[in-house]
Amino acid sequence: MPVSLELCGTKGTPAASSLPSTSSLNMSIKDLSITNPTNVRGKMKQFWEQYEPSPCSMMLCSAANDTLAAEDRLQILKTCPDLKGKRVLELGAGIGRFTTELAKVALSVTAVDFIEAYTDLNRETNGHNPHVSFMTADVTELDIRPNSFDVIFSNWLLMYLGDDEVEKLTVKMLSWVKTDGYLFVRESCYRPSGDIKRESNPTFYRSPSEYFAILQHNIYEDSRKHKFTFLCERALSIEAYIRHYGNPFQLGFVLRKMPHNADSYDSFQSFLDGNQYTEEGIKRYEFIFGKTYVSTGGAATTEEFVKPLNLTPSLSLLDVGCGIGGSAFYIARTYGSKVHGIDLSTNMISMAVKYQSEMEESVRKAVSFEMSDVTKHDFEENTFDVIYSRDTILHIVDKDALFSKFFKWLKPGGKVLITDYCHGDKENHSEEFVKYVMQRGYQLLSVGAYGQLLEKVGFESVVADDKTKEFMDILELELKNFNKQKSEFIELFSEADFKYIEDGWKSKLVRCGAGDQAWGLFTATKPQ
Structure with missing residues (x-):
């Protein structure tokens, strides 16, 4: 049965986050304000309503033929977490390019898009599936009962939201998905994916680093004061766009909801x-x-x-x-x-x-x-x-x-x-070497x-x-060249950084010479 989208008051609230500056974002509409949700949503709706509901329009690519679309879908689905028997929320479902595939394996699919014509076509294509439900709604205004879904799936959605909107939606998604459930996000980084010319382009082309930060640094606190966050387990460029266009900027991110506490959140990553x-x-x-x-x-x-x-x-x-x-x-x-x-x-x-x-x-x-x-x-x-x-x-x-x-x-x-x-093969290593190994893990x-x-x-x-x-010979050569470039390095970094690197290389030489390191x-x- 489709999941019932019960409207509810927001039980979770965003904790303070340390999101980095987004001054590097590329926006083509000068009056599009990241911090003005009404302006952003209006521009986005106007932007998408100008396009016919078709694969070329969804991919904004004139070459969006069956081959590219099929290869793109295949890798996206291979990148996704396991969907078999899961309750899936699809945000930004469009005309249903992925709804059809999700419906083949999921226990239920709830497909949401804010353009009515797109939702109508999706319903026409996939409405015969009793476990698929459809909703025309703006994701920024959506409220769903906590812990309703196992997986949230979105393809090309966050790039059409401002930073504030993405932060708020991330907290909401943390509430909607179950603990140890997954979020899959696919976005265009740095630049457009296709070649369809547009008079306006209200899109936020973030860097991968900005997505890693904005998706992992927000915290949801439930009614019992338990805190949760997303941890990115996998991110990769979509192979179809590399193979056809040499474009590595189509990235998929797989994130898992997990408790946010000192023991579980701290990771080797x-x-x-x-x-x-x-x-x-x-x-x-x-x-x-x-x-x-x-x-x-x-x-x-x-x-x-x-x-x-x-x-x-x-x-x-x-x-x-x-x-x-x-x-x-x-x-x-x-x-x-x-x-x-x-x-x-x-x-x-x-x-x-x-x-x-x-x-x-x-x-x-x-x-x-x-x-x-x-x-x-x-x-x-x-x-x-x-x-x-x-x-x-x-x-x-x-x-x-x-x-x-x-x-x-x-x-x-x-x-x-x-x-x-x-x-090294020696039995008793120096205290300095043991400390070095422990510090670096x-x-x-x-x-x-x-x-x-x-x-x-x-x-x-x-x-x-x-x-x-040979390692020691390389270290000696690197150290020699590094000292020749001291002024250039300090101009880019600092005197303290130079000293840190120089001391590090000298310490490696000492450790190797003493038989500690190999x-x-x-x-x-x-x-x-």
Whole structure:
């Protein structure tokens, strides 16, 4: 049965949030005020009422043929959380492009849109389904009984709402969806998705970082004073738009409702994004390693380590801990291989996607990025020819389980290439090294133990190469070049930042020289 949309007083209220400035948003109508809901809604309704209810109009793309529409739908549905047997609220349902698909698996679907003609066509197409109900309503004025739905689905909705409206709607959605329920959001970031020319364009093209912030930083408090928030579990560019247009700015976000308290809300993702990998921190590392790189040696070690893999255009590669995309871009440009990069840091992925848009078309179309926890993710068996990871797995506790996943995801004969921080073979490590490892949350093995773990899960031809001497040589060179660029760095950042980086590199050299820290290069093959 369709869910009854009982109108009710709002039981939840938004807590104070620390939303970042949105001065970078691109708005084409000068008199469209983010803080004036009436103005925004009126403009939006006027904007959409000028279009006929058709796929081209919904996608604002003259090339919105059956192929593009079908590929777009397929990936959106694959990206969504499990919908089978779930109560689904579809916001901004339009003419029902997704309602039809949602109805095939969901227990119930409630489709909402604020344009009556669109709702009428959706009802005409999908009204034969007894478990689908329809409503013409403005989502900003919608009130629904708390905990009514398992999943809330929206496709191209928030980009037509001002910041205040998105904040308020996020709090409402937190009340509408059950605890551990999901929100799926798909939006155009930075620029339009299609090519239909418009006299006016009342759209807010936010950055991925702004969506991560606005969707995760709002809090709902229920009648029992329990607080809830959304945590983004996955975000990725929509493959159809990359493949057809080289456009990485169509992003889908999967968020889970969870209690907001000190124990459950603090996550490793927030630790990374708030400490070592803040946007400013990433840019400091990039200054040393080179544009788009955040791993030891930058482009030079990437070229050196990738060459023996004998990559070709027919191969697909998974880049685990892809950072801001340097290795992925190099591999796509040099070898033509398809690369899918995955990283837990929202800041890393936001920057990687932005850099992707600046690359030549062949590279843009060969690379895709995803924000996700690789330890909780799953790809189909025998998906990739190569799994590549640079200085990332040091963060992961259960390397055994991760390497078992690598083994499953690789095709027979597929290869892994990993570089990673390790600890030296000495029995008693210095107090400074132990403190450093604890502060960073690293989980280190010796080079030998690392290789043995790869063998344990089934890999063959395992090579565990201690590259500590090369690592120290690279550190010395990076430190030398860094000092030559001191004035430029301080102009961009600060004297304190320079000292922090310089001391960090010198400390690595001391730890390696004392036998505390090591650096390993690991290669292995999945049996045929």
